Amino acid sequence: MRVLGIIVEYNPFHNGHLYHLTLAKELVKPDYVVAVMSGNFCQRGEPAIIDKFARTEIALLNGVDLVLELPFVYAVQDAGGFARGAVWSLHNTNVVTDIVFGSESADLSFLQKIAEVMVKQPDPFPTLMREELKKGHSFPNARKYALMRYFDLTKEMDPKQVLRIEKSNDILGVEYIRSLMILGSQIKPHVIKRVGAEDRDERFQGKFSSATAIRKCISNGDWEKVAKALPVNSLRVVSRELNEGRGPVLLQHMETLILSKLRLMDRAQLQRLHGFDEGLDKRFIDCASKATSLEDFFACVKSRRFTLSKIRRLCLYALFDVTSDFVEKSNTFGPQYLRVLGFSAKGRELLSKMKRVSRVPIISLCSLYRKVLDQSMKKPERFQIHPELFEQQLLYDIRATSIYSLLFPKQSERIGDKDFKVPPIMIT
Amino acid sequence: MRVLGIIVEYNPFHNGHLYHLTLAKELVKPDYVVAVMSGNFCQRGEPAIIDKFARTEIALLNGVDLVLELPFVYAVQDAGGFARGAVWSLHNTNVVTDIVFGSESADLSFLQKIAEVMVKQPDPFPTLMREELKKGHSFPNARKYALMRYFDLTKEMDPKQVLRIEKSNDILGVEYIRSLMILGSQIKPHVIKRVGAEDRDERFQGKFSSATAIRKCISNGDWEKVAKALPVNSLRVVSRELNEGRGPVLLQHMETLILSKLRLMDRAQLQRLHGFDEGLDKRFIDCASKATSLEDFFACVKSRRFTLSKIRRLCLYALFDVTSDFVEKSNTFGPQYLRVLGFSAKGRELLSKMKRVSRVPIISLCSLYRKVLDQSMKKPERFQIHPELFEQQLLYDIRATSIYSLLFPKQSERIGDKDFKVPPIMIT
Numbered sequence: 001m002r003v004l005g006i007i008v009e010y011n012p013f014h015n016g017h018l019y020h021l022t023l024a025k026e027l028v029k030p031d032y033v034v035a036v037m038s039g040n041f042c043q044r045g046e047p048a049i050i051d052k053f054a055r056t057e058i059a060l061l062n063g064v065d066l067v068l069e070l071p072f073v074y075a076v077q078d079a080g081g082f083a084r085g086a087v088w089s090l091h092n093t094n095v096v097t098d099i100v101f102g103s104e105s106a107d108l109s110f111l112q113k114i115a116e117v118m119v120k121q122p123d124p125f126p127t128l129m130r131e132e133l134k135k136g137h138s139f140p141n142a143r144k145y146a147l148m149r150y151f152d153l154t155k156e157m158d159p160k161q162v163l164r165i166e167k168s169n170d171i172l173g174v175e176y177i178r179s180l181m182i183l184g185s186q187i188k189p190h191v192i193k194r195v196g197a198e199d200r201d202e203r204f205q206g207k208f209s210s211a212t213a214i215r216k217c218i219s220n221g222d223w224e225k226v227a228k229a230l231p232v233n234s235l236r237v238v239s240r241e242l243n244e245g246r247g248p249v250l251l252q253h254m255e256t257l258i259l260s261k262l263r264l265m266d267r268a269q270l271q272r273l274h275g276f277d278e279g280l281d282k283r284f285i286d287c288a289s290k291a292t293s294l295e296d297f298f299a300c301v302k303s304r305r306f307t308l309s310k311i312r313r314l315c316l317y318a319l320f321d322v323t324s325d326f327v328e329k330s331n332t333f334g335p336q337y338l339r340v341l342g343f344s345a346k347g348r349e350l351l352s353k354m355k356r357v358s359r360v361p362i363i364s365l366c367s368l369y370r371k372v373l374d375q376s377m378k379k380p381e382r383f384q385i386h387p388e389l390f391e392q393q394l395l396y397d398i399r400a401t402s403i404y405s406l407l408f409p410k411q412s413e414r415i416g417d418k419d420f421k422v423p424p425i426m427i428t
Numbered sequence: 429m430r431v432l433g434i435i436v437e438y439n440p441f442h443n444g445h446l447y448h449l450t451l452a453k454e455l456v457k458p459d460y461v462v463a464v465m466s467g468n469f470c471q472r473g474e475p476a477i478i479d480k481f482a483r484t485e486i487a488l489l490n491g492v493d494l495v496l497e498l499p500f501v502y503a504v505q506d507a508g509g510f511a512r513g514a515v516w517s518l519h520n521t522n523v524v525t526d527i528v529f530g531s532e533s534a535d536l537s538f539l540q541k542i543a544e545v546m547v548k549q550p551d552p553f554p555t556l557m558r559e560e561l562k563k564g565h566s567f568p569n570a571r572k573y574a575l576m577r578y579f580d581l582t583k584e585m586d587p588k589q590v591l592r593i594e595k596s597n598d599i600l601g602v603e604y605i606r607s608l609m610i611l612g613s614q615i616k617p618h619v620i621k622r623v624g625a626e627d628r629d630e631r632f633q634g635k636f637s638s639a640t641a642i643r644k645c646i647s648n649g650d651w652e653k654v655a656k657a658l659p660v661n662s663l664r665v666v667s668r669e670l671n672e673g674r675g676p677v678l679l680q681h682m683e684t685l686i687l688s689k690l691r692l693m694d695r696a697q698l699q700r701l702h703g704f705d706e707g708l709d710k711r712f713i714d715c716a717s718k719a720t721s722l723e724d725f726f727a728c729v730k731s732r733r734f735t736l737s738k739i740r741r742l743c744l745y746a747l748f749d750v751t752s753d754f755v756e757k758s759n760t761f762g763p764q765y766l767r768v769l770g771f772s773a774k775g776r777e778l779l780s781k782m783k784r785v786s787r788v789p790i791i792s793l794c795s796l797y798r799k800v801l802d803q804s805m806k807k808p809e810r811f812q813i814h815p816e817l818f819e820q821q822l823l824y825d826i827r828a829t830s831i832y833s834l835l836f837p838k839q840s841e842r843i844g845d846k847d848f849k850v851p852p853i854m855i856t
Binding site: 256257259260263264288289290291292293319320321399402403406407411412413414415416417 | 716717718748831839840
């Protein structure tokens with residue numbers, strides 16, 4: 001049995017995603033496709049434009065058999081944490097045999113070589129890394145320069161090649177492979193060349209536009225363009241969600257929430273949170289006082305050292321109180337459950353196979369999580385889970401959903417704890 | 429030298445307030461008038477319709493000489509805590525000789541008798557109180573029944589008279605007198621009969637309408653009515669504030685802030701806050717999940733036991749993290765400073781007298797608070813202040829202002845830390 005695993009945000013599902021999925025299926029010829037998908041908040045530190053239930057529906061309509069939620073604590077981390085949580089989730093299914101991901105370079109051996117140096121830390125890489133960090137470079141830059149110097153010394157690769165991983169999908173690709181290596185996973189990675197616009201490209205480029213460009217068209221109500229860039233069923237669900245007042249959900253809607261939370265916090269509180277190092281705590285507090293909008297705030301905080309995505313993610317950490325301790329534990333012990341967001345008829349078959357072999361418990365109905373946890377604790381030979389971390393990870397998913405609902409344009413849709421109320425999405 | 433002290437919210441300053449001020453001056457014939465005024469949040473658990481700086485300006489224009497800010501921690505407490513903070517502030521000036529307050533009964537000896545029983549707790553009042561509480565009555569109701577039974581036994585007063593303190597200004601009046609008694613203050617209380625509409629009366633009643641009715645007209649843009657109910661200079665400042673995008677500030681604007689904060693909290697966190705007893709923690713969490721609006725939320729939480737004002741105040745405690753510990757310390761040790769919001773030319777004279785005799789340090793420029801605190805700590809013979817509580821009380825005032833600004837309709841007005849930026853309002 002071959003099971004293809006993919007790691008997605010589908011924010012929203014567009015023609016590029018469908019193309020990627022089709023190619024990946026041709027490559028792996030899987031019996032089943034499993035996607036691990038960000039929930040209501042994405043890696044760019046923004047709320048998804050429509051909610052995870054609708055995005056699950058679209059994924060299923062387009063040939064994914066089973067959609068699992070990437071827990072919030074991983075979904076809103078940098079490439080390293082995101083990749084770790086996602087790959088670990090697929091590994092935890094214990095049924096996924098192949099992962100396919102898009103890449104600008106599409107050069108697997110190159111990505112593997114880099115990942116290997118990161119994982120194995122061969123001499124003198126650790127020394128080079130320390131030296132570059134001492135020079136005051138940010139962590140990703142220090143790593144880049146250390147890698148270049150390492151390959152210059154070892155002649156394993158042309159040092160300039162390292163610069164190829166600057167592109168966001170290659171950064172993720174390296175992290176996926178690295179996570180597979182760390183886990184000692186048997187899952188086989190494959191890369192396929194990305195087509196169309198780059199993720200960050202905000203310009204509409206017709207059929208293969210970036211998700212960023214498409215979200216912009218959706219929030220501007222430019223449906224003619226949106227229709228060009230989305231598969232028909234995706235367009236239908238996105239329109240329905242907006243018609244029913246459940247979108248578009250935009251970061252803009254969180255302006256007062258984020259600024260007020262920051263204005264109510266002190267440095268000591270921010271310092272307990274993930275990522276507020278390098279003086280970012282003071283910077284955030286000063287800028288939250290000066291800024292009268294999120295845009296002002298980002299402009300105030302931003303510097304060459306900190307990307308906008310990082311700043312947005314830190315805003316979410318502040319709003320949701322994502323502590324360093326919680327992130328470190330999550331990165332050390334991995335996702336504690338597999339939350340099922342939805343499945344097709346085939347997905348249901350896969351799910352019953354998975355239930356027998358998965359490395360962590362499976363939560364199909366969130367309201368029954370206690371029962372799932374209690375039963376899993378009785379099987380220590382199968383599950384090495386940490387009950388407190390399990391509950392904490394799930395609590396953040398639930399809270400993320402409760403806050404997300406408050407951002408819906410239509411008031412009557414703003415109910416909390418939707419995770420307890422919405423059963424898995426099923427497509428037949 | 430006679431100095432009249434008054435306790436006000438001026439939300440907004442209307443004809444009834446002017447009438448009260450005129451009468452009070454006739455009664456006391458003071459050399460100076462000092463008002464202690466709520467800041468940006470009021471005792472009803474709502475943001476003031478325009479900010480404390482504009483409300484100070486109006487007070488000064490109408491004959492108040494000096495406006496002091498009632499610290500947030502007292503301004504948003506129930507009648508007891510509000511009165512305690514306000515009276516204690518006036519007592520701390522060490523220049524106020526008389527307090528005049530409005531009252532429905534306008535019967536000082538009656539209010540004093542009740543306050544005396546509350547303060548001195550003569551037998552068998554404590555026993556009666558315990559019995560009534562055991563029956564499951566809320567604290568104010570238990571007190572009412574215990575007082576009735578006490579007077580029935582002692583024949584000091586017709587027990588039915590106790591029911592007269594049901595009116596909100598009489599409740600406050602009793603609390604003012606009680607606070608004066610507890611402090612052993614030499615300040616002389618006076619009552620004057622209230623005119624016009626009751627505070628809670630939402631109907632517009634012409635010239636003497638309630639602040640509630642007037643706020644409603646302001647938010648509906650019914651300026652013809654507003655003009656009838658406000659003195660000309662009040663109307664002018666209120667209009668200016670609204671034209672400049674600094675109002676109307678309404679509780680409604682805090683809907684997402686409050687619901688999201690509650691959805692992010694757990695019972696243990698709520699239980700650390702002031703007032704979340706009698707199962708209100710669970711009730712708040714359940715209702716915040718179900719409710720899609722503040723209105724829904726209030727309807728869900730409300731019961732005969734909990735007034736709407738109390739529920740709104742608790743929402744502010746949740747938003748601002750007002751802990752029991754902080755409130756208890758504040759009620760035990762009193763306001764730690766006198767924050768000057770504004771003064772007239774006469775007020776400036778009074779302020780310089782006050783600086784020599786006040787019982788707590790005076791903060792005229794908030795940005796210099798550290799200096800004020802440090803210098804005050806060097807005079808332990810004059811000031812018995814608690815530096816941590818001083819900073820905590822001030823921090824909450826500053827935060828309240830920072831959050832309040834975010835509620836302004838005009839984006840460019842939403843700057844934080846305005847307390848550090850706005851000097852005292854001066855009227856010449």
